[in-house]
Amino acid sequence: MTVDATAPPGKRMTVPPPRDTLGRRGSVFLSRHRRLRLTLLLSAPLFWLGLIYIVALVALLITSLWTVDTFTGQISQTWTLENIITVLTGSLYQTVTVRTVGVALLVTIVDIVIALPIAFYMAKVASPRMQRILVIAVLMPLWASYLVKAYAWRSVLSQEGILNWLLAPFGGESPGYGLPATIITLSYLWLPYVILPIYAGLERVPDSLLEASSDLGGKTVSTLRLVVLPIIWPAIIAGSIFSFSLSLGDYITVNIVGGANQLLGNLVYTNVGAANNLPLAAAIALIPIVIIFGYLATVRRTGALENL
Amino acid sequence: MRLSRAARGILGGLTVLVLAGIYLPLFVVFVNSFSTSTSLSWPPPGFTLEWWAKAFRSEGALDALVTSVQIASVSTLIALVLGTLISLALQRYSFFGREAVSLLVILPIALPGIITGIALNNAFRTILGVQLSIYTVIVAHATFCIVTVFNNVIARLRRLGTSIEDASADLGAGLWTTFRLITFPQLRSALFAGGLLAFALSFDEIIVTTFTAGAGVKTLPLWILDNLFRPNQAPVVNVIAVVLVIVSIIPIYIAQRIAGAEKIVR
Numbered sequence: 001m002t003v004d005a006t007a008p009p010g011k012r013m014t015v016p017p018p019r020d021t022l023g024r025r026g027s028v029f030l031s032r033h034r035r036l037r038l039t040l041l042l043s044a045p046l047f048w049l050g051l052i053y054i055v056a057l058v059a060l061l062i063t064s065l066w067t068v069d070t071f072t073g074q075i076s077q078t079w080t081l082e083n084i085i086t087v088l089t090g091s092l093y094q095t096v097t098v099r100t101v102g103v104a105l106l107v108t109i110v111d112i113v114i115a116l117p118i119a120f121y122m123a124k125v126a127s128p129r130m131q132r133i134l135v136i137a138v139l140m141p142l143w144a145s146y147l148v149k150a151y152a153w154r155s156v157l158s159q160e161g162i163l164n165w166l167l168a169p170f171g172g173e174s175p176g177y178g179l180p181a182t183i184i185t186l187s188y189l190w191l192p193y194v195i196l197p198i199y200a201g202l203e204r205v206p207d208s209l210l211e212a213s214s215d216l217g218g219k220t221v222s223t224l225r226l227v228v229l230p231i232i233w234p235a236i237i238a239g240s241i242f243s244f245s246l247s248l249g250d251y252i253t254v255n256i257v258g259g260a261n262q263l264l265g266n267l268v269y270t271n272v273g274a275a276n277n278l279p280l281a282a283a284i285a286l287i288p289i290v291i292i293f294g295y296l297a298t299v300r301r302t303g304a305l306e307n308l
Numbered sequence: 309m310r311l312s313r314a315a316r317g318i319l320g321g322l323t324v325l326v327l328a329g330i331y332l333p334l335f336v337v338f339v340n341s342f343s344t345s346t347s348l349s350w351p352p353p354g355f356t357l358e359w360w361a362k363a364f365r366s367e368g369a370l371d372a373l374v375t376s377v378q379i380a381s382v383s384t385l386i387a388l389v390l391g392t393l394i395s396l397a398l399q400r401y402s403f404f405g406r407e408a409v410s411l412l413v414i415l416p417i418a419l420p421g422i423i424t425g426i427a428l429n430n431a432f433r434t435i436l437g438v439q440l441s442i443y444t445v446i447v448a449h450a451t452f453c454i455v456t457v458f459n460n461v462i463a464r465l466r467r468l469g470t471s472i473e474d475a476s477a478d479l480g481a482g483l484w485t486t487f488r489l490i491t492f493p494q495l496r497s498a499l500f501a502g503g504l505l506a507f508a509l510s511f512d513e514i515i516v517t518t519f520t521a522g523a524g525v526k527t528l529p530l531w532i533l534d535n536l537f538r539p540n541q542a543p544v545v546n547v548i549a550v551v552l553v554i555v556s557i558i559p560i561y562i563a564q565r566i567a568g569a570e571k572i573v574r
Contacts, residue, residue, distance in 0.1 A: 249420015
């Protein structure tokens with residue numbers, strides 16, 4: 001800060017005290033009361049999330065303990081564990097749960113395997129200019145509608161599609177519609193959500209660390225395994241939360257490219273809509289809720305939740 | 309670790325391959341928007357501009373676009389306010405239940421959309437007794453958009469520290485003045501990035517929307533879902549997708565410019 005040159009030497013500038021307005025008093029009062037400040041900050045968001053979201057979730061869970069009157073189709077509020085038992089013991093639900101978790105895990109693995117090299121190239125090899133272009137290139141497909149992309153894969157994988165046309169000269173053919181097509185399409189849809197956190201994680205790895213490792217005789221593979229991987233692990237987990245949970249609830253992609261296969265989302269959807277059985281749908285919804293909570297609890301320690 | 313020429317080459321090759329894979333379906337969408345085949349067969353049998361002309365005259369699509377922009381703008385605005393408040397609280401204060409609050413913010417995005425969808429549908433209709441409308445969609449979207457703003461803002465707050473704010477307070481500025489002149493300008497680009505993601509998230513959302521939209525409310529994804537499997541409408545949908553991707557370059561480019569400029573300043 002510069003000293004006021006017009007002020008005569010030896011004479012201090014005096015700053016007038018702030019005017020004592022109502023706003024000023026409020027501000028002073030607030031800065032003396034930390035708790036009150038925190039309460040004011042938190043009340044609106046907690047009111048929103050708590051009242052709207054948590055109440056809705058709890059209500060849904062309670063609904064799973066009720067049943068539907070078969071004559072009127074109305075929900076009757078008699079307490080029963082019937083729906084939960086049906087979901088836990090029904091072979092349909094067990095098969096579909098295993099299939100859904102399998103699809104979600106495979107999608108996550110495929111996405112991580114694809115994301116690691118491209119994220120590494122973006123963060124550590126590409127020039128700053130190239131880096132910016134690549135980030136845009138990865139982000140842009142995110143803005144093409146989810147439905148259009150799923151439908152594009154339907155067209156790519158179809159009998160008269162571009163994949164058959166490309167592979168035919170080599171004797172290959174498109175996998176057609178089914179679970180493999182579902183896994184391909186879901187991996188495609190969530191890939192940017194996995195690349196971005198891993199890229200951000202890799203950007204935070206200082207180059208000096210990599211050089212130190214190589215100066216100390218670390219080979220590329222051991223540097224990657226012992227230095228890079230531990231640092232970006234939370235970022236990988238953060239990306240996996242997206243691909244895993246988004247796949248776990250999907251029912252539209254599997255309708256478009258999955259053939260006759262059903263995932264948990266389809267079961268919930270048909271029970272809410274066509275079957276008009278919200279209590280059973282709520283009971284089925286408990287499966288992904290439990291799985292996600294389990295997953296979040298396991299990964300919480302890695303600090304991944306702060307990398308989302 | 310110094311990467312050998314070969315390793316750089318392989319990484320570069322893989323990157324090109326992945327990008328090719330990312331853009332192949334989009335390329336197919338682009339080409340099919342000019343194709344005379346309504347069943348999207350490959351290679352396209354002929355060239356036509358019919359779908360482009362139809363798309364720009366399609367009132368259903370244009371109305372849906374306006375609805376989507378309205379919903380996404382309002383939910384983004386709500387998410388910006390709530391997300392900023394909650395990240396200030398979590399970053400600047402430690403209190404009992406802090407972890408639970410941060411889990412609460414993540415939950416609407418971590419739980420599958422269909423669960424959020426039926427939970428909110430059930431809550432609106434049976435607990436609150438509200439008719440589903442455009443407002444219920446906005447409430448639902450704002451709920452899961454908070455997390456994108458929260459993530460961006462809290463990451464920025466962590467980096468900033470409080471020394472400049474403390475200096476402002478020492479010089480006599482009130483809380484509001486400090487926020488307006490010190491905190492907010494430093495958060496601006498994080499708010500832009502978070503808001504952009506929130507907007508995109510809301511704009512493209514289909515599952516939660518299906519369950520929370522009133523009878524007359526048709527967002528663009530809902531319109532696309534209605535028209536995707538109609539033989540004469542699928543190419544029109546392709547045109548709309550192409551336009552969206554091209555238009556999206558502008559906000560992404562701006563966000564990148566802002567982020568890039570800040571890196572240099574730092």
